[in-house]
Amino acid sequence: MGIQTVIAELSTFLGQRVSCSKSELELHGQSETHFPLMPPDAVAYPESTEEVAKIVQACARHRIPVIGWGVGTSLEAQAQAPKGGICVDFSRMNNILEVRQADMDVTVQPGVTREALNEDLRATGLFFPVDPGANATLGGMAATRASGTTTVRYGSMRQNVLALEVVTASGEVIRTGSRARKTSSGYDLTGLFVGSEGTLGLITELTLRLQGQPEAVASAVCAFPSVGNAVAAVIDTIQMGIPMARIELVDVASVEAVNAYSGSELDAAPHLLLEFHGSDAGVAEKSETFGAIAESHGGAGFEWATKAEDRNALWAMRHNAYHAIKASRPGAKVLVTDVCVPISNLAQVIEETCLDLEKSGIHGPIVGHVGDGNFHTSLMFDDTDATQVSAVKAASNRMVERALAFGGTVTGEHGVGLGKLNYMEREHGSGWAMMGAIKQALDPENIMNPGKLVPPRN
Amino acid sequence: MGIQTVIAELSTFLGQRVSCSKSELELHGQSETHFPLMPPDAVAYPESTEEVAKIVQACARHRIPVIGWGVGTSLEAQAQAPKGGICVDFSRMNNILEVRQADMDVTVQPGVTREALNEDLRATGLFFPVDPGANATLGGMAATRASGTTTVRYGSMRQNVLALEVVTASGEVIRTGSRARKTSSGYDLTGLFVGSEGTLGLITELTLRLQGQPEAVASAVCAFPSVGNAVAAVIDTIQMGIPMARIELVDVASVEAVNAYSGSELDAAPHLLLEFHGSDAGVAEKSETFGAIAESHGGAGFEWATKAEDRNALWAMRHNAYHAIKASRPGAKVLVTDVCVPISNLAQVIEETCLDLEKSGIHGPIVGHVGDGNFHTSLMFDDTDATQVSAVKAASNRMVERALAFGGTVTGEHGVGLGKLNYMEREHGSGWAMMGAIKQALDPENIMNPGKLVPPRN
Structure with a gap:
């Protein structure tokens, strides 16, 4: 019909x-x-x-x-x-429309992937920093308000989208924002569409901020006696105003999975993986300062890599962590959690999470964008075993409740979709109804990605 | 009644x-x-x-x-x-409710001014960076999406508000956002209220990001043969990834007004005023690199100040520029313009603006947040002289048209209010109607600051 x-x-x-x-x-x-x-x-x-x-x-x-x-x-x-x-x-809408070097911005169609864009930018001395791991499209990344390993330094899609072209629910084409670096000209429609998951319109063009490729890059791994020590080192580093381009946590279970998958030989301890961007002298100075901070929190086996191939191996290891973890339990289904909390609460939230998972008999290695207070557990289960399914769902539910109790959010970067819909009212209270009112105003027939993000309509 | x-x-x-x-x-x-x-x-x-x-x-x-x-x-x-x-x-709602040092955030009531907050934070080693010049309240700064001299480094209110408490148009109290540093949990309501100028609700509490006070600060002034040379130096500096905390342009007319008002003795040439934040070594390195860039663009009389009193004198001079300009024509009214364009177009836009003002016989000194592409002219006029009034309005109108033609926005930081209302449709097209639809959905009776920002209702 x-x-x-x-x-x-x-x-x-x-x-x-x-x-x-x-x-x-x-x-x-x-x-x-x-x-x-x-x-x-x-x-x-x-x-x-x-x-x-x-x-x-x-x-x-x-x-x-x-x-x-x-x-x-x-x-x-x-x-x-x-x-x-x-x-x-x-x-089929995957063209890079215009790179403007002097303005350090680019206009792309939504089907361009972040790796394709960075490949294209290589000769310009510029790069697009948001890196969620997956080689996602830039349209999808904007719709999901994606972030990732470099967000601690360069921000998420929220900070890196300057302007959009959008097809609204009535099929009209509108433009939001401009190439100006800042504006006070009315409601932030660009910010409203970023993270709206296609429920208000379809993004058909994006103008993105770019960054200059740093003169020098240094990466490192460092083992810590506990997650608490690692997080304390991160807090000190941020407070000292030392700009980290990446700072990632991997727990013992993730280290074991990664060692098995990538052939690395990290000690069976929580690790931080770091990266600094800057001038040669600046990177050296930051590395040295961080080394001293790490040492004061029990950090050990600290090793820097400035050669591109060593750094790439390190971050390939991190990006493959999800696949490594999946490979550690062949055939298992995975529920990936995504809470984000104020960093002062992060160590305690992770500790309580580990105890909870242990008590529940669930295998759930942890990786985290620890500079932002965001971490993921990969909860492994057999989806033919109803007991396991409900145990994993209950543990995920407790993790969400714990994040909210500690002042956090149910999703740091993966978005709402169907998976977090049931927690929206719990997180936002009447704010969720306000999201519904906005949806109703901009998509009265509820045709744009219905059933996601906002309160369901009858 | x-x-x-x-x-x-x-x-x-x-x-x-x-x-x-x-x-x-x-x-x-x-x-x-x-x-x-x-x-x-x-x-x-x-x-x-x-x-x-x-x-x-x-x-x-x-x-x-x-x-x-x-x-x-x-x-x-x-x-x-x-x-x-x-x-x-x-x-009377001017309490600082909670400073959380480890998380580098603070919760305040809307009546706290930015100077009162920074005074209170002094002993903590933290500061709130957004600095529009005026000692505005933080509630007002959020409502206007204020920015200012430090935005090139630390962002505007858009980037620095984590969470809000808002009284909506129906008198309901809602909370938007959380203390988590990032989130993908639904529409960005915090971002929607920042810059909404009280047309969607009243902000009753704000949670703001803080920054660590830098170990070292260096400020400088540098004269350039032309605005074009000064802007070219700024573009090179940004492209090299050298983080500037402040980079401000003052044109010859502003320099003359400032010299007369503050007793400074700057040469009658366009100047850049700069500030770098970082470690001792970092600041020294950045200063040196900038010095070389400035020299290659004809910069002269380059002088650094690292002592707090010298730096304060420099920035007091900049912050007093508006009063200095006003004082140069006692009794005159001022129309302050606020366009913001992609930085590659800035020199040309300023040049055309100067020619236009000269041709129109209007005195309009220029100061600008040049790292963001945002500049202000202070158009002086006698409001009892109808010819002058209409000449100034026409010049302001041409400036707006020029900014839009060059990919910019009609207001970089001062907001819409009544002054920019007539340009909203021109800048946003159907996006302005979308703003009206959001307003209609969240304030159906049109009681929140009516007559501002969105399309007027009959």
Whole structure:
């Protein structure tokens, strides 16, 4: 009926670029984590903003759901289609439109991945800093308000998106923000769309801040007697105003998984992985200061790498941690948690989490963006064992409650999607209803990624 | 009628803390710039969030306008009352509620000024960096999305507000954000209220990021043969990734005004005023690198100050520039412009502006937050001379058009209020209607600072 009419309408201008093939629907109904298959009714591959607008206009006329799709690396089912509808796959909108070196900004289409952008920027002396690990698309990263290992220094997508072009729920094309570095000109619509997970419109173009490639980069690993000591070293470093480009925590279980997977030989102790950016002299000075701080907190086996290949090996190890952890329990499902708390509470929250998991008999290695107070546990379970499933869900629930009790948020960077929907009222109180009121005002027919982020409508 | 009922109702719980005295109404109907008197019907002085909520509830029942008031330093008539109503003066809500050193954050009431906060923080080794010049309240700075001289390094209020407590248009108390350093938990309501100029609710509590006081600070002035040379030096410095804490431009006319007012003896040339924060060695290295860049662009008379009293004198001179400029034409009215453009276009935009002003016979000295692409001209005029008034307005209008043509914004930091209302549609297109839809959803009776920022309602 409605959906078939829409698909027919889309094929009039997309031709073969709208598909209902089973394999494509399944591909676009999946997630990297534990959610079941939720396929759309069709997948559309637009090549321009105009085509996206025409897709949304067709869906609006027939009240058909519209879901954006980057490369499918979201972890909370943001891009899955629980109510069916049209999945808008941005893979054919992957052009880098303009790099402006003097202004250190770039305009891209949403399907450009962060690695493709940085590859393209290599010769310019500039780079785009937000690094969530996965090679996600920039449109998806903006929609999810992604962050990652470098956020402690360069901010998340919230700080790095200057302007957007968006197709709204009525199929209108609007522009938010500008290339000016700051503005006081009205409501921050750019900030409203960043993190809105496609529930208010589809991002069709992004203008992003770039950074100068640092003259010198130094990376290091350092073992600590406990997570508490490692976090104390981080707090001291931040308070001294020493700008770290990355500072990551891996716990003992993660170290063991990483050693087994990557062939590294780290001691069985919590480690910090660090990176400093700056001038040669600046990096050397920061490294030395950090070394002294680490030592005062029991840090040991401290080793610096300034050669690119050594540094790349180190961060490849960190980026592969999730795969290493998965590989440590072949066949197991994984629920990845994502709480973020004020850093003064981080050590205690991690400690209580470890005790809780131990008591519950759950294997859940920890990695964390410790400079931001954000950490992930990968809770492993057999999804055919109902007892394990409910134990893991209960532990995840307690972790969320613990984060909120300690002044934190239920999701530091993975977003809401379906996975965190049940915690939104708990975190935001009446603020969640206010999000619903904004959604109602901007998408009255509830066609943009329905069922996600805001209070469900009847 | 409605208003008298509300005033009577407010006096039942505020007692003498609601006032209709002529002097107080006039005080709260003024602005620092060229707007005429627009007094409210009464001024209320709440001492708690509950009292603010009760004030708004009373106004909501009778559809009476509610306007927030900090210390009245806004420049675009944001706090004036063109439709009358109740002015909520936050001067009695000026407590610093909690400083958390390990987390480097602070929770304050909205009536705390930035200088009072920094005075209080002095012993902690921390400071709050946003510095618009005026000793504004933090509530007002958040509402206006203020920035200033240090934004190039530390960001504007947008980057430095972590969480808010807000009384909404219905008089409900909500909390947005948390003390977590980052979050992907739903729409960025904190970001929506920052810069909303009291049109969506009243901010009753703020949690702000703090910075560590730098180990070393160095300031400098440097003369350049032209504005273009000065801007070229700034672009090179930013591209080399040298973090500047402040980088300000003053043109020849401003230098002359400042010399006359402060007794300084700067050469009659465009100058950059700079500040670096860091370690002793870091600051020395950055200063040296900048010196070489400045020299390559014709910079001369380069002089560093690391002693606190010399630095304070330098920045007092900069902060007094507006008063110095005003004093250069006693009795003249001033229209302060506030455009912000991509930095690669800044030199050309300033150059065209100067030519335009010269051709129009308007005296308009320039100061600018040049690292952000933001600059101000102080257009002097005699408000009893209709020709001068219309010439100044026309020049301001051309400046706005020029900024938009060069990819910029009509207001870098002063906000919309009444002064920039007419340019909103020009800058945002349909985005302005979207702002109106959000306003309609969150303040359906249009009682929160009506007549400002969003499209007027009939």
